[in-house]
Amino acid sequence: MPKPTFLNLSPAKQTHILESTVGLILAGPIQDITVSDIVKASKIPRGSFYQYFEHLQDLLLHVYESFIERFETYKMQQVQSHAYTLFSLFEDSFEKDYLFFTTSDFQAVYGKLFNERKFVGLDLMAHEKGRISFIQKVLSHVNTDAVKHLSLVEQTDLYILYLRIKNGELHRVIEGSKTYEDAHATFQFYLRILQRGVKA
Numbered sequence: 523m524p525k526p527t528f529l530n531l532s533p534a535k536q537t538h539i540l541e542s543t544v545g546l547i548l549a550g551p552i553q554d555i556t557v558s559d560i561v562k563a564s565k566i567p568r569g570s571f572y573q574y575f576e577h578l579q580d581l582l583l584h585v586y587e588s589f590i591e592r593f594e595t596y597k598m599q600q601v602q603s604h605a606y607t608l609f610s611l612f613e614d615s616f617e618k619d620y621l622f623f624t625t626s627d628f629q630a631v632y633g634k635l636f637n638e639r640k641f642v643g644l645d646l647m648a649h650e651k652g653r654i655s656f657i658q659k660v661l662s663h664v665n666t667d668a669v670k671h672l673s674l675v676e677q678t679d680l681y682i683l684y685l686r687i688k689n690g691e692l693h694r695v696i697e698g699s700k701t702y703e704d705a706h707a708t709f710q711f712y713l714r715i716l717q718r719g720v721k722a
Contacts, residue, residue, distance in 0.1 A: 524584050528574035539564045539574070543585050544631055552582065552638040579643040586635045586642055589628060594656055596622055601663040608666050608677075609717050612684050616709050620692055620702065629696060657681045668717075680716065687712045 528536065542563040546555050557578050561568045575581045600618060601611060623629040635642050657678050669677055691709045694700035700708075 523580060524575055525573065531574075539566065539581075540585055540588060543581060544627065547582075547585070547631055547634055548627070552634065552641045555582075579641075582635065582642045583644065585631070586644060589632045589635070590652070593622070593628060593632075597656075597660060598663070601660055606664040608661070608664050608669060608681075609713070611660075611664050612688070612713055612716075613710075616688055616692070616706055619688065620695065623692060623696060654678055684713070684716060687716075 528539075531539075539560075542565075543555075543560060546559055546563055555578065557568065557571055560578070560581065561571055564571075571581075575584075600615070604611075604614070606614070636644065639646070658674065661674070661677055661681065666677060669680065672680065688709055691700070691705040695702050695705045
């Protein structure tokens with residue numbers, strides 16, 4: 523976590539340091555990044571870095587958490603601005619999430635930080651707890667009458683299953699192994715199964 527000294531900086535100064543770090547993350551292996559690289563890219567004195575962060579891992583973890591916060595803010599704005607049912611949210615999110623991931627650096631940075639998490643200091647158990655907590659927050663803002671026979675834990679598991687399907691198809695589009703249209707069609711096929719089962 524950043525020290526209070528960093529949090530007391532102006533938003534512009536914080537953003538500058540984070541964006542400089544993101545540039546380094548995208549440029550090469552995370553394990554090769556050094557404090558000297560951060561200092562040079564951010565144009566801050568080396569002593570200032572240690573006033574802001576205990577060590578490099580604290581900064582990398584803060585960048586990761588900042589990206590998670592950005593996605594969660596976007597998703598909450600989505601669910602609070604529409605009268606969604608659970609399945610209409612699932613359907614609508616495919617296109618909206620695709621646009622979010624492809625019109626920002628979120629996908630590349632988040633994916634790299636997560637894949638190289640041992641260098642970031644990411645605690646997978648804490649990550650999973652945070653994800654479940656956020657899913658349940660989303661569920662509290664949508665109409666879940668269609669699945670009211672399910673417990674909150676089961677509704678959460680249903681949401682996680684949807685995420686695996688959606689994110690898998692979006693990943694195939696982003697990496698270029700599938701067209702958007704084909705991925706969306708596959709997603710809709712599985713979404714119908716989630717909603718109605720496989721019976722004719």
